[in-house]
Amino acid sequence: MKDFNYHSAKDSKEASKLASSSSAFLAGGMTTIPSMKLGLATYKDLIDIKNIKKLSGIKVSGKSVTIGAATKHVEVSNSKDVKKAIPSLSSLAEGIGDPQVRNRGTIGGSIANNDPSADYPSACIALNATIHTNERKIEAAKFFKGMFETALKKGELIEAIEFQIPEKSSYQKHPNPASRYAIVGVYVAKHKGDVNVAVTGAKSCVYNDKDMSKALTGNFSSSSIDGMDLDSSEMNSDMHASADFRASLVVTQAKKAVDAC
């Protein structure tokens, strides 16, 4: 690993002031540190944001659950409030990686990184999340731009993620047996009026499957999407799963999610 400067920011302002084109924020470090170690990324400055008090913690109001960006996966999975308000979100957190990763990795880091097979992005889409940064509020639908790409500007810091509490929801992941990231993960959330079917792992970026959403909004039953033949041309294909298998898994996991709601 190449040498770098370590900074510990005391608030958001300081953190974004320290940011430059050769810096990264250090949250859980679960992505940043391994990629630096393997020489895939080099930074001159790492700006630790874990000590910024405002970035940690979980707040539940009548309509939404707001989670600070530096909140660890284990905190989300153990939170009684989250379990009560959006049980599927707590079980999503519980299914991330392994205990070591859950004890360090953060929701903000996961979303900022936008790995095509990460779990949290699907929750953001399904639960109509609002991403609060130090500069603005961004709707989830406009936040995830593409593979490892988000609407964040350089130096912009996620402060919290606000999830809308649905009527019913469930997240069903078919994990990569090695890494336990999602080969396909489908987050189904039934809100008043409409249903979101957020899919991660299948394509280069998380997306809301319009056809399934429509079918389920009409009739919230797994039978309404059973046998749906999805177009696999844009799906990922690698040694762990072909595009066709992924296409089939999207429907299967969506059905499971609806049945589990």
Added chain:
Amino acid sequence: MASLVGSRVERKEDKRFLTGKGRYTADINLANQTYAIFVRSPHARASIKKLNIDKALKSSGVVSILTGKEIADDKIGGLIAGWAIRSEDGTEMKCPGNPPLAKDNVNFVGDPVAVVIAESLAEAKEAAEKVEVDYKVLKAVTSTADAMNGDTIHEGIDKNLCFDWLLGDRQKVKEAFDKADKVISIDIINNRLIPNAMEPRACVADYNAASEEITLYTTSQNPHLSRLIMSAFGNVAPEHKLRVVAPDVGGGFGSKINVYNEDIVCSWAAKKINRAIKWVAERSESFLTDIHGRDHVTHAELAVTKDGKFLGFKNETIANLGAYARVFGTVTPTYLFGPCATGVYEIPAAYTNVKAVYTNTAPVDAYRGAGRPEATYTIERLVEKASMELGIDKTELRIKNFPTAFPFKQTLVHTVDSGDYVAGMEKAKQMADYKGFEARRKESEAKGKLRGIGVTSYFEACGIAPSAAVMSLGCGVGLWESAEVRFNPTGQVTVYTGSHSHGQSHQTTFAQIAADELGVPIENIDIVHGDTDKGTFGMGTYGSRSLAVGGIAIVNACKKIVEKGKRVTAKMLEANPEDVEFKDGEFIVSKSNKKKTIGEVAFACYLPGVRDEMKSPLPEGDEPGLKETSFYDPSNFSFPAGTHIAEVEIDPETGHVKLEKYTACDDFGRIINPMVVEGQVHGGLAQGIGQALYENAEYDETGQLMTGSYMDYTMPRADNFPEFNIGYTCTHATTNPLGVKGCGEAGAIAAPPTVMNAVIDALGGQEVTMPATAEKVWKACKNLKKSNAKAA
């Protein structure tokens, strides 16, 4: 005194391991040490056009950079294959040179071309990036099945063929097949695995200019053997000037048998620069450069009568050696594989033909089970298929072909001294509730799931390797084991063993044995291993040999101690040596109340001239001291055996295979410590089930390892397994005084076919290759649905 053999004595080594006090190679730091980083080939096959170290030499902190040229100039030898195999046509096997640092050609991704030695690890890394290697990239050969049609990798080795070996009689087999009612045939792949010991390889080499001695601390399963190879073939130093220490070692599974490039290079370089050198593999280096295991492509056939008697067996296998033939590389797919391929059955005629090929992949060598998992997979998949095609219950068909009496002269090589295969099968069936399977299958069906049951009966040849047996097969080296038992004057015992513990609990089980033999409390017994300066010589630990060979050497040395003790007691108590009996640590003159404890005898042996004792207690001809050595060369292999039964449930929509139940009923002969044996069985099963359902080393066609990290190589985790249901039948081995057989590899041998037979049973007989990943199984489920629809 109650016997310790057979009881669950807590592991003596756990205190230090669980409190972080283990001392592994990477924990060793020497004064003034330097750090080594190896520059490795990023290409699977290339010739080296130019290698320029000028820039790197100027990098900060660099002490030295050495390349293939220097190592060749110093006449340091290469890595070797330990067994010479002769082809069917009588020609000797063909092995390429394998220099510790490649000079002209590189043959797999990770093949080292230079070593950078610097004051710090960071500086060594930095400088290594500045070594410029100009490669001419050549077309890589990576496929096992097609290797013989690929470009010639090593000059003069036609078709990339190391040997084309035959065991058995083709003519007899042909005659048997001519008489058959039915021939069952199968094409299978034994997938390549990466051993993944928890501790990555490491070494620290030191040179003492005063004594002119090199000391190498290394992660080895067999330090004496490593010294011998480095000395005799590597030309690193004469044996008496080379000390190899393998301290605590965190798992090996065969991957730490080999002397590796880094061992030789660091030892040689430490002398050259007259400073200590430390090298610790990163996990990605382990993936690329540790030996890999398995990698066979097999076509096998079984000739049967219509009522299910086996008549003949054919086995045509291509075994991938990787880029070079390493220590056990050639014996694993031959003598450790062929003889076991007929399994636990009486098959009158059989042959195994193995073509061993080179490819541009990491060398393949012995990995837990070594040859026997591949053999068992072949025969047990075939027998299961036979049961389906003949419509005979899978357990009945097996029993029908079990040997009826012991010793059992197995078709190809082995004479199995003892066992009771029927008892093992019956017990396994009971443990697994075999009868209740149909009801469980229906329950799964009602939930939309597919359920399958699979059986394997196996035997394996352990305790490698009796010299007589090995010599008669025409393959060089027999592998005995040594032990030395030393009493201190004040009565504690130190046992030096040539076996090596890297997870096998020798410190406990060997002490249990010595405690029983000598009647000394277990707390007063130390087991010492892993240092060529301590103990005479040793062959090390692999092939489930530590107890069956190393343990017996300890017993024999203890018996010599007792014999001497009897003579000394007789002299001290003025009795006949024949009248002295030894029991529970006491020498007793029969029909008298005269006795001496073994502690008193030891004291007398060391300090014969005690006050008031007017004459020496030592009989004429006996020297002072109490220390005995034994070199034990077994008369035969030992033959653990057993039956395993697995049950899986498959979700046809996702292809997910859930291992619902796993039953192992093994015959390991006498069990010294049931807790330790359970640990060995669990570990073996985890690796065997891992092979069947999860693990796979995959290269792309250019020879890049696609599964080079845990993000892509599936190491099974605890939550992948059900509670294992473990039981035993214990028929004692008749070929050694403890009656032991060996338990280290059984799980890895039996589990792959057991699990795959269950998966394939669930899939209505459709073949899938290992590992049975979700996508493969999902596809098979779709086919099954289609063919069921057609049938209906």
